[in-house]
Amino acid sequence: MSDIGLHDTPPQGTPPQGTPPVRGSRNAVIELDRVGKVYRTGSIAVTALRGVSLSIEEGEYVAVIGPSGSGKSTLMHILGCLDTPTSGRYWLAGENVGVMSETQLAEVRNRRIGFVFQQFNLLASMTAWQNVELPLIYGGVPRAERKDRAMSALARVGLASRVNHRPGELSGGQQQRVAVARALVTEPDLILADEPTGNLDSVSAADVLRLMSELHEAGRTLVLITHDVEVASASQRVLGIRDGLVTENDERYAESLR
Ligand code: ADP
Ligand code: MG
Numbered sequence: 001m002s003d004i005g006l007h008d009t010p011p012q013g014t015p016p017q018g019t020p021p022v023r024g025s026r027n028a029v030i031e032l033d034r035v036g037k038v039y040r041t042g043s044i045a046v047t048a049l050r051g052v053s054l055s056i057e058e059g060e061y062v063a064v065i066g067p068s069g070s071g072k073s074t075l076m077h078i079l080g081c082l083d084t085p086t087s088g089r090y091w092l093a094g095e096n097v098g099v100m101s102e103t104q105l106a107e108v109r110n111r112r113i114g115f116v117f118q119q120f121n122l123l124a125s126m127t128a129w130q131n132v133e134l135p136l137i138y139g140g141v142p143r144a145e146r147k148d149r150a151m152s153a154l155a156r157v158g159l160a161s162r163v164n165h166r167p168g169e170l171s172g173g174q175q176q177r178v179a180v181a182r183a184l185v186t187e188p189d190l191i192l193a194d195e196p197t198g199n200l201d202s203v204s205a206a207d208v209l210r211l212m213s214e215l216h217e218a219g220r221t222l223v224l225i226t227h228d229v230e231v232a233s234a235s236q237r238v239l240g241i242r243d244g245l246v247t248e249n250d251e252r253y254a255e256s257l258r
Contacts, residue, residue: 028091029189029221030056030079035088037074037244048074050244051088056223058189061216063224063232066241072225073194075241079223080113080192081105093189110138114183116193120175122167122182128154129163132182139186153181157211173204180211184220191215193224197231209234 037049048071056062066072077083078090081097084105090097093112100108114135115121122131132150141149154163157177167175176196183191193212197205213234216222224235232238240247 027058028055029058029060029093030054030223031091032078033089035078035085035090037071037078037083038086048244049078049085052244052246053088054239054246056221058221059216059219061212061220061222061224061236062239063226063235063237064239064241064246065226065229065232067227070241071244072227072241074244075246076192076194076225079190080115081109110135111186112189114186114188114191116176116179116183116191116196118195118198120167120172120179120199122175122178124167127164127166128159128170128178128181131167131178132185135182135186149185150181153185154178156184157181171204172200173207176200176204176208177211180208180215184215189221191220191222193222195226195228196224197226197228205231 032052032054034051034053035049036047036051039046039048052075064072064075074083078085079092081092081100084090084098092108095108097105097108123134126134129147129150132153133146136146136149151160151163154160157180159174159177159181162170162174162178165174167178170178176199180191180196183193196212197208200208209231212222212224216236222235224231226232238249240249
């Protein structure tokens with residue numbers, strides 16, 4: 001037992017037993033080890049996550065599904081380095097997030113994560129390409145390269161003909177595709193989407209989910225947070241979250257939400 005975690009495969013002839021969670025895997029983009037989150041307000045403590053251990057490999061498309069209050073937003077904030085756990089450990093692309101300062105966390109967010117939110121979060125006064133180049137400005141990329149990369153990210157999401165439009169001149173589905181282009185433009189290790197279809201009609205929602213599947217096929221790592229079983233079923237792996245605990249492939253639970 002002393003060498004657990006040092007080898008990727010068990011010694012020859014030894015069958016794998018009890019499938020312990022993979023640790024320190026070279027290709028893990030996300031690795032959570034008994035992550036807990038307790039919110040304290042005065043003398044009141046709310047436990048939002050109770051020891052979540054999970055590993056997400058490069059190129060996986062994972063949906064996290066759970067009802068209101070189950071801990072989805074808390075988990076998303078931790079995965080996105082917008083908040084830190086109160087216990088346990090989190091490695092993002094091999095880096096221990098728990099020991100980082102606010103400045104380091106901001107830098108990791110910009111460099112490693114692309115966010116897609118339910119409300120799109122585009123700047124209304126800026127054109128599509130200006131919105132998409134923003135993370136590159138924060139990342140210190142030179143102007144000419146920024147524009148080129150923003151243009152190709154917009155072409156990637158099928159909006160080459162809309163680059164000079166402002167959000168108000170685009171449909172909801174197109175705005176969300178701009179947001180996906182903005183998430184892609186930094187070539188992040190992880191794309192984190194929080195209810196990305198929550199504000200869309202069913203046709204635009206299907207469009208955005210198709211785009212997510214294309215990104216997955218192109219080798220991107222995606223984590224999609226949702227309360228919607230149909231949306232979750234677009235992914236390759238479904239995690240259920242309930243009362244601050246995550247369970248793998250919880251089919252009965254998904255069924256119960258129908
Ligand atoms: P979900 O996104 O699945 O609806 P949340 O992660 O927002 O769930 O919340 C999980 C639990 O943590 C809930 O009981 C919620 O009331 C509590 N909670 C969330 N954020 C805070 C906070 N900032 N302060 C205190 N309690 C919180
Ligand atoms: Mg929430």
